[in-house]
Amino acid sequence: NAGVTQTPKFQVLKTGQSMTLQCAQDMNHEYMSWYRQDPGMGLRLIHYSVGAGITDQGEVPNGYNVSRSTTEDFPLRLLSAAPSQTSVYFCASSYHRDNKAQYFGPGTRLLVL
Amino acid sequence: ELKVEQNPLFLSMQEGKNYTIYCNYSTTSDRLYWYRQDPGKSLESLFVLLSNGAVKQEGRLMASLDTKARLSTLHITAAVHDLSATYFCAVDERGNNDMRFGAGTRLTVKP
Numbered sequence: 001n002a003g004v005t006q007t008p009k010f011q012v013l014k015t016g017q018s019m020t021l022q023c024a025q026d027m028n029h030e031y032m033s034w035y036r037q038d039p040g041m042g043l044r045l046i047h048y049s050v051g052a053g054i055t056d057q058g059e060v061p062n063g064y065n066v067s068r069s070t071t072e073d074f075p076l077r078l079l080s081a082a083p084s085q086t087s088v089y090f091c092a093s094s095y096h097r098d099n100k101a102q103y104f105g106p107g108t109r110l111l112v113l
Numbered sequence: 114e115l116k117v118e119q120n121p122l123f124l125s126m127q128e129g130k131n132y133t134i135y136c137n138y139s140t141t142s143d144r145l146y147w148y149r150q151d152p153g154k155s156l157e158s159l160f161v162l163l164s165n166g167a168v169k170q171e172g173r174l175m176a177s178l179d180t181k182a183r184l185s186t187l188h189i190t191a192a193v194h195d196l197s198a199t200y201f202c203a204v205d206e207r208g209n210n211d212m213r214f215g216a217g218t219r220l221t222v223k224p
Contacts, residue, residue, distance in 0.1 A: 022212040033212065042117075042201060042214040043156075050210055058211060090155060100205050100212060101146055106154075 001026050006091050006105035013081040013112045021076040021108050023091030031094045032074040033058070034066065036087040043090065049074055050097050072104070081112045115140045115206045119215035126192045126222050134187040134218045136202035144205040145185045147176050149198045150217070156201065160187075192222045 007022045025032065035047040044079040045058030063085060065077040074093075078085060088109050092102035116139040136145070141214055147160040160169040162178035163183060169176050173196065175188045185202055203214045 031210070035214075040122075040216060042216040043203075045212050048210060048212070054126070056210065059213070077122055092156075098144075099161060099163065100144070100203075101158045102156075103158070104156040 002025075003027065004091055004093055004103050004105035006089075006108050008108060010109045011111070013078075013110065015081060015083060015112060017081050019078050019081065021078075021089055023074045023076065023105060025073050025074075025093040025103070026072065026095065027095070028071060029093035029095050029101065029103070030071075031097045031100060031102075032068065033078065033092050034064070034074070034076045035090045035092065036060065036085075037090060037107075038087050046076065048087075050106075078110075083112045086110060086112045115142075115204060115209075115211065115213045117202060117204050117213045117215040119202055119218050122216060122218060124218055124220045126189070126220065128193055128222055128224050129191050131191065132189050133204075134189070134200055134220075136185040136187070136204075138183050138185075138204045138213075140183075140204075140206055141180075142183075142204045142206050143178075143180045145178050146203045146205070147185070147187055148199065148201045148203065151198050160199075189208055189220075192220075194222050194224060196220060197222045 008009040034046040047066040049055045091105040092100045145162045147157040160176040165180040199217045
């Protein structure tokens with residue numbers, strides 16, 4: 001199993017550009033989530049999904065969209081990038097919503113100029 | 114609103130010593146998770162605590178959960194350099210699919 005994969009590893013954007021961060025898992029996990037990690041602030045939940053076709057907002061959803069058309073894939077879209085979205089983004093998955101011991105992807109480092 | 118507080122945020126230890134990291138949270142929950150993150154790396158799951166009084170141990174680390182006190186502890190026994198990392202607790206609010214992480218405890222173990 002590849003586990004949780006994320007692409008790209010690094011990305012530089014200009015303010016106002018849009019992009020999609022890709023996330024995929026091959027463990028047939030029900031629960032998937034996106035976090036951003038900023039220095040001194042731990043991880044903050046952006047969006048999550050409890051199954052294909054079901055998504056919901058986390059703590060910091062503004063400026064981001066998600067969709068879950070398949071169990072495996074959970075892309076994160078930045079609609080119009082802002083410098084405040086400079087961060088490290090982690091995708092994670094867990095087998096079930098009632099036990100969210102999550103497997104994390106390697107992360108995407110995003111710089112918005 | 115669910116809040117998760119860890120302390121200390123920074124911890125410098127001598128090898129061979131014991132110490133405890135604390136994780137307090139603000140709402141009803143009986144599901145708490147501990148993760149480890151090495152510098153520049155992703156997060157790795159350490160412990161899953163799913164009921165009041167749960168205790169899990171792995172090597173020199175032991176985690177416990179007291180849901181009445183809304184407190185989890187991560188105890189380090191006879192620290193070694195390889196334990197140097199940042200440790201996060203995360204809480205899963207009951208009846209809610211949201212997850213909240215603490216700010217993390219950066220542990221440095223010195224020889």
